Amino acid sequence: MSVPLPTLADVRAARQTITSTAIHTPLVLSELSPDRDTPLWLKLECLQPTGSFKIRGATNAIANLSADEKRRGVICCSTGNHGRAVAHAARETGISATICLSKLVPQTKVEAIEGLGANVLRVGNTSDDAQLEVDRLVRVEGMVELPPFDHADVIAGQGTIALELLEDKPDLESLLIPMSGGGLISGIAIAAKALKPDIRLVGLSMDRGAAMAESIAAGHIVDVDEVASLADALGGGIPKDNRYTFAACRELVDEVVLVTESEIYEGMRALFHRERLVAEGAAAVGHAAIIAGKVDIEGPAAIVISGRNVDTRRFADIAAGQPVQLGDLRVDAEYPCGP
Numbered sequence: 001m002s003v004p005l006p007t008l009a010d011v012r013a014a015r016q017t018i019t020s021t022a023i024h025t026p027l028v029l030s031e032l033s034p035d036r037d038t039p040l041w042l043k044l045e046c047l048q049p050t051g052s053f054k055i056r057g058a059t060n061a062i063a064n065l066s067a068d069e070k071r072r073g074v075i076c077c078s079t080g081n082h083g084r085a086v087a088h089a090a091r092e093t094g095i096s097a098t099i100c101l102s103k104l105v106p107q108t109k110v111e112a113i114e115g116l117g118a119n120v121l122r123v124g125n126t127s128d129d130a131q132l133e134v135d136r137l138v139r140v141e142g143m144v145e146l147p148p149f150d151h152a153d154v155i156a157g158q159g160t161i162a163l164e165l166l167e168d169k170p171d172l173e174s175l176l177i178p179m180s181g182g183g184l185i186s187g188i189a190i191a192a193k194a195l196k197p198d199i200r201l202v203g204l205s206m207d208r209g210a211a212m213a214e215s216i217a218a219g220h221i222v223d224v225d226e227v228a229s230l231a232d233a234l235g236g237g238i239p240k241d242n243r244y245t246f247a248a249c250r251e252l253v254d255e256v257v258l259v260t261e262s263e264i265y266e267g268m269r270a271l272f273h274r275e276r277l278v279a280e281g282a283a284a285v286g287h288a289a290i291i292a293g294k295v296d297i298e299g300p301a302a303i304v305i306s307g308r309n310v311d312t313r314r315f316a317d318i319a320a321g322q323p324v325q326l327g328d329l330r331v332d333a334e335y336p337c338g339p
């Protein structure tokens with residue numbers, strides 16, 4: 001079931017709505033820029049309050065609730081960052097928030113959400129399990145669901161990134177964007193292609209359990225197995241009743257690139273050692289793909305560095321070139337002594 005997508009006008013309206021909460025993030029030159037005529041820019045969404053771009057969509061969605069919906073309180077399932085953003089926006093607005101998290105969500109993200117005063121429920125092994133609890137509480141308690149990606153106001157909020165990108169650097173030709181449920185890339189694609197129809201949109205995901213990437217390839221929404229990943233924020237399935245993001249991604253994403261866990265590991269290390277940025281795995285897929293030679297940069301390009309909420313201990317291991325265990329998979333540094 002697909003319905004009309006949000007428009008550039010919706011994204012512009014979202015920008016007005018979120019302006020006092022989300023910041024216009026800096027766009028800085030990457031050390032990985034191929035040469036002076038081909039700048040690669042980094043859009044530092046990791047500097048947002050709550051540590052990820054999700055503050056944009058969550059703030060816009062909560063601002064657009066009716067008085068009755070606000071009274072009922074909001075609920076969502078999340079791999080962590082959406083939940084944190086919803087908890088933050090709910091607290092600012094003075095409404096109650098319930099966040100359902102599976103056991104794949106890193107403890108650092110769980111604690112941050114609890115610290116914002118939200119009601120946190122740990123349910124099940126995967127995002128799909130957490131979603132079942134959301135469905136139940138919506139039915140039984142009448143809470144209002146704010147899904148992490150498939151919601152018009154969430155998509156319009158994330159799309160405000162494109163307005164900033166093209167204002168700051170109108171000559172951008174390619175945008176490299178981490179992709180999970182596709183709210184981020186849909187919003188950016190809607191606004192960017194309305195302003196600049198031939199801009200190229202590249203969606204990046206991990207190669208295990210990438211729901212949107214596999215669904216685009218299959219031509220319909222498919223189930224994926226959610227497994228532990230360095231890019232934990234990119235995990236989770238796409239509910240079959242998807243209204244917006246599958247249609248938007250099919251139509252607007254020009255290229256999908258998948259990276260392995262060891263490539264994400266090297267991407268995180270490069271972000272730290274070369275760019276001096278602390279970023280979570282989901283935000284390192286652009287660096288992962290470039291270092292692995294999986295994506296070509298031919299003109300001015302930008303990568304959205306989508307979040308920074310990585311567990312400190314894990315981050316320290318990766319920065320130091322120590323192996324990391326993800327379920328059954330051990331990820332080793334390619335160059336243990338560091339770059």
Ligand SMILES: *Cc1c(COP(=O)(O)O)cnc(C)c1O
Nearest residue numbers: 081180181182183184282306307
């Ligand atoms: C949510 C998230 C993404 C993916 O966004 P989607 O809208 O689900 O595609 C990427 N990076 C980070 C850090 C996130 O929190």
